[in-house]
Amino acid sequence: MLKVTDIGKTYGKFIALENINLEVSDGEFLAIMGPSGSGKSTLINILGLLDQKYTGEYLLKDKSYKDANDNYLSRIRGDQLGFVFQNFKLLTTYSVYENIEVPLIYSKQKQANKRELIEDVINKVGLEGKEKNTPSELSGGQQQRVAIARAIVNRPNLIIADEPTGALDSKTSTEIMDIFTNLNKAGTTIIMVTHDREVADYAMRTVYIRDGHLYNDEKSVKK
Numbered sequence: 001m002l003k004v005t006d007i008g009k010t011y012g013k014f015i016a017l018e019n020i021n022l023e024v025s026d027g028e029f030l031a032i033m034g035p036s037g038s039g040k041s042t043l044i045n046i047l048g049l050l051d052q053k054y055t056g057e058y059l060l061k062d063k064s065y066k067d068a069n070d071n072y073l074s075r076i077r078g079d080q081l082g083f084v085f086q087n088f089k090l091l092t093t094y095s096v097y098e099n100i101e102v103p104l105i106y107s108k109q110k111q112a113n114k115r116e117l118i119e120d121v122i123n124k125v126g127l128e129g130k131e132k133n134t135p136s137e138l139s140g141g142q143q144q145r146v147a148i149a150r151a152i153v154n155r156p157n158l159i160i161a162d163e164p165t166g167a168l169d170s171k172t173s174t175e176i177m178d179i180f181t182n183l184n185k186a187g188t189t190i191i192m193v194t195h196d197r198e199v200a201d202y203a204m205r206t207v208y209i210r211d212g213h214l215y216n217d218e219k220s221v222k223k
């Protein structure tokens, strides 16, 4: 799915990432753990094609987007990637249905097909009956379900989730992780940042970041 070779990233003189190497296979479910400020968001911004200012090489499906223009990048992000964030990032004045429809606005599919895709993901995340509600009328867990539905409606190859359970209680977190597990079982590759060991345990593999360096297992993390 993707290959990162010797990636580095600096903010002025500050080294945020150094010598990062990482390969993620199709169908993998990877967790990235690490303390606050260690570089997790910086790394997934690069993986999610939200940041092109890095050194080294990043190939997504064997292709580099380092020199791609903004329009092209937005299209690739829309076609291939789905994003889920800690604070949901839903449009507050839109209904559940309309939020999920957003990624399909530029899609050339017919209206009836779009409706079918949206209804399908609403069922997948268990939000039947909430289509007309706005986010403020939903619980945190339900809002995250909307965000997941929006992330998967375009059937992306890769889901990037940044602390998807960070704002949720443990029972709701389990429900959200069950949704991710089912998506992964159905073939979607997932990369998830989390602080929570129990949440990371849902993934097949965990890597650790500390001070901008990536480690494959916790024992090798240099203190």
Ligand SMILES: Nc1ncnc2c1ncn2[C@@H]1O[C@H](COP(=O)(O)OP(=O)(O)OP(=O)(O)O)[C@@H](O)[C@H]1O
Pocket: 011, 014, 016, 034, 035, 036, 037, 038, 039, 040, 041, 042, 043
């Ligand atoms: N735009 C920026 N300018 C300067 N420094 C930055 C910028 N963005 C991030 N940093 C620094 O880079 C380091 C890594 O930040 P990053 O957001 O990737 O950490 P993180 O592991 O995601 O943290 P958290 O778990 O708290 O979200 C931090 O020390 C941060 O202060």
